[in-house]
Amino acid sequence: MGKPTTLTSTPVLALDGVGKSYNGISVLRGISFEIAPGEIHGLLGENGAGKSTLLKILGGAITADAGAVLFDGVPTRLSSPRDSIAHGVSLISQELALVPQRTVLENVFLGGWANAAGFATPAADRRRFDELCGEVGFDLDPHALVASLPLGKAQQVEILKALARGSRVLCLDEPTAALAEAETEQLLEVLRTLAARGTTIVIVSHFLEEVLGIADRITVLRDGAQIATEDASAHTSDSLVRLMVGREVTALSRTPAPLADSAPVVLKAEGLTNDRILDVSLEVRRGEILGLAGLVGSGRSETLRALFGADRITAGRVSVSGVPVRRATIRRMIDRGLALVPESRKDEGLVLRRTTAENIALPSLGGRQIGGIVRQGAEASAVDRVVAMVDVRGSVRHVPVGALSGGNQQKALFGKWLVTPPEVFLIDEPTRGVDIGAKVNIHNLILDLAAAGTAVIVVSSELEEVMALSHRILVLRAGRVVAEFPSPADREDIMSAAFL
């Protein structure tokens, strides 16, 4: 296998100082590297390092606002997926862009079917399909419906579709994340074949061993900056983790209050299992903050949802203060003193069209009524108390909560559960998409609640956040608890457990 160390031929694709920012916040900057024809290039980094953004720039889904993308040495503006396709770049994301109700054949030539005066000529498509399949060695039934295919096969359809459009560069975002091991092997083999035929491949993956096994060269990103572009053969999983993590650690102003040895266990879960998590057991004590770390899709959020009764469990049990909960439903869990701040405040957390006051009042409505009629005075004072506690700025009663800033929305989301402080607070992504000021406020709020005796489980894609807030950290991978670290834990150890 010829692994080009330095580029001998003209690069098919080159990036020169590519950057992107949103509202003045830079998510990607100064990215410069070149990729040779037939090279497999691995793109690595933590959650939020900028890998997907970079891939989307190549695919034309978003437009870079700094630097240049060069094809065959010519600077090119990619402002839509059409532009990228015209230059021979195809982006294959995790959500496949196929029409599930139509056949494999129709999908491969989606939108570009052979035709005579507008009438489809499927025989011509079929000939071309057989050619393509022969070249790359796929075994696909052209008349099968895409919906009936296993994911691995559907991915092959997506790859064929890219080749049918004459793509020279394939960008794959986490292609193996949802694949079984055999399918993964098969896909990697296909990618090697394609590369040997001269197709250039850019692959983003969380699985380091996999990338090391297939890539010629790798680029590591951290916080939107390019840390290294080097030969894959020079690296091991450990050295990659070191590059991805870096050494800087941003300390938060406060640390969690020390936990009394006598603090009783409030929430205990044994062997929780459903289609997303497997045999998850954990316990949290009064005043303790337990952090759940892991990659996206590792089962962190699903664990919280299962604990809260929002997702069914097929096995396992939950007890609150030593009393097992039979047939956990959301209402039963709320009655036992649980509360959940969900991952997405827009989709799961807030009723954006209603006011902040109404949103805050919603979970505790039943406690302030006479014969079903809301006691407006009691509600107003409860809302005012909570608003002061979480410090929501802006009109609480006359404006939909959706009109407030992200930080204020997030505080309102916390406020919903603070009318009567919960026994157990499950918090999924406490500070996603909020500014730094609101972030500090929210962190302090969580620390104060724990100090006052609430048991907290916090999930975050930001490892710093989990490390700064938690007394103890559990690491999840593929739906299982794989490691436990007392705080302060070593960042690299946690990353290794999550990745390897």
Next chain:
Amino acid sequence: MTTDTATPPRRRRVDFKDFGILGGLLAIVVYLSLSTTTFLTSQNIVNLLDQAVVIGLLAVGATLCIVSGVFDLSSSATLAVSAIAGVFLTTQFGVVVGFILALAVGAILGTITGTMIVITRVNSFIGSLAISIIYRGVAIVLTGGAILSVTSDQLEAFRVWALPVLDGVSGGTILFAVTAVVLGLVLWGTTFGRRVYAVGGNAEAARLSGVRTPLIHISVFAINGVCAAAAGMVLASRAGSAQPSMGIGMELTAIAAVVIGGTSILGGAGAVWRTVVGVIILTVIGNGFNLLRWDTTYQQVVTGVLILVAVAADSWLSRRSRRSRG
């Protein structure tokens, strides 16, 4: 701690988009008052209100459904079955018991509709359409396709909803007014009403807040069933009889009235008073066409345009509020 943070001055600006629809009604009323001599007579007003009753009852019920995020296209079929049952039960048990039992039949039919939609998880629009066809079929089976009348000695009492009872105002008008006020208060000031708004605005957020969303949906269908039954009894009261094809298509006029009033078809926003205004606008436009001797064919064109304007304004406003989110 941040307890002493100064709350920003709370300016209660009158938001004109909230009351634009009232301005629209006012403009029509002023125009008709000036251009006709007959519009502002008490007889005309009394007639006008009476004409608004049946659509009004259906529309008030539909408001709760739409605010909670569902449509009920079965309401006019529920109206027919309940009225037929009501007339039959009136002949058996008398006027008062017959009316109460008709409402109960409406509640039961609404509960069935709601339960079916919640259990099968089909889109409420299609689900209630299918159920409306079933109910119409049931109505024909019950009557054998015939008209069902009350006995002649019951007729005077039975026509209470059609006849003037208070200063010329019909019983039906009073029934509508009471229903609107009660349901308006339910939506505005009860825990149930709050949950209806929450479920319609974001069902998943409501569920994760401990709201039993299926129960809320079944309840609004049941309430809508009662409203439909009341509307059916008003219609039956006018004719002294009930028959399987009564009220066909009225559910769509009712939804139009809800939308014209400014209740969002996306769910989660709206109010009963808006629907009352919407119903009155529709009725006044019809009345105006008559009084001005305009060709009533154009009335449909005007109504259609109004609906489009109302829906476009709603989607424009919701898009704008989404953009302004920081």
